[in-house]
Amino acid sequence: DTGVSQDPRHKITKRGQNVTFRCDPISEHNRLYWYRQTLGQGPEFLTYFQNEAQLEKSRLLSDRFSAERPKGSFSTLEIQHTEQGDSAMYLCASSPWGGELFFGEGSRLTVL
Amino acid sequence: GQQVMQIPQYQHVQEGEDFTTYCNSSTTLSNIQWYKQRPGGHPVFLIQLVKSGEVKKQKRLTFQFGEAKKNSSLHITATQTTDVGTYFCAGSTNFGNEKLTFGTGTRLTIIP
Numbered sequence: 001d002t003g004v005s006q007d008p009r010h011k012i013t014k015r016g017q018n019v020t021f022r023c024d025p026i027s028e029h030n031r032l033y034w035y036r037q038t039l040g041q042g043p044e045f046l047t048y049f050q051n052e053a054q055l056e057k058s059r060l061l062s063d064r065f066s067a068e069r070p071k072g073s074f075s076t077l078e079i080q081h082t083e084q085g086d087s088a089m090y091l092c093a094s095s096p097w098g099g100e101l102f103f104g105e106g107s108r109l110t111v112l
Numbered sequence: 113g114q115q116v117m118q119i120p121q122y123q124h125v126q127e128g129e130d131f132t133t134y135c136n137s138s139t140t141l142s143n144i145q146w147y148k149q150r151p152g153g154h155p156v157f158l159i160q161l162v163k164s165g166e167v168k169k170q171k172r173l174t175f176q177f178g179e180a181k182k183n184s185s186l187h188i189t190a191t192q193t194t195d196v197g198t199y200f201c202a203g204s205t206n207f208g209n210e211k212l213t214f215g216t217g218t219r220l221t222i223i224p
Contacts, residue, residue, distance in 0.1 A: 011166060023162050035214075042116075056211055059113075059124035092153060100145070101212065103154040 004104035021107040025094030035091040118215040131188040133218035135201035
């Protein structure tokens with residue numbers, strides 16, 4: 001197993017466009033998390049799945065953000081009508097039981 | 113909402129000197145984790161503390177969880193260049209870690 005993988009690693013888009021990020025967790029992990037990190041800050045919680053169920057979503061997340069985890073395997077995070085303030089590193093992490101989080105390399109988003 | 117603060121924000125030390133970072137939560141935690149993020153990298157799990165007053169050691173690293181379970185510290189003895197990076201604490205108010213709140217981080221640089 002190669003760990004948590006994220007795609008794409010870098011995405012540059014124009015304001016107003018939609019973007020989608022994909023995360024493939026470690027195969028036996030039933031928990032999957034999305035975090036957002038801006039320069040000089042700690043990761044900020046966005047949402048969390050246990051298997052295919054989205055159990056919690058940050059109140060900071062606007063309606064432009066949506067995440068799915070069909071069949072409890074890979075997950076996608078979509079941002080609609082991107083704004084410059086959405087520019088950040090989007091980190092995915094998985095966990096087998098809620099202990100240690102295994103992070104992917106992240107998807108860096110730049111909104112022009 | 114829950115806030116987790118870390119001090120200092122930055123620390124520059126001579127190689128061989130000790131280093132300590134402190135973590136304070138606005139709410140009582142069920143457990144706390146520590147992560148290290150190398151420049152350009154993703155957070156990597158170091159340890160989890162669960163019990164009030166718990167102390168754990170990993171070679172030159174010593175982790176403590178406060179008696180009130182609202183603060184924690186990480187101490188590195190005799191720093192090496194490989195210790196460079198940002199150290200984050202991350203706390204949860206439930207043992208299932210459904211939502212880890214990361215601290216603001218302490219960035220450690222080593223002067224050779």
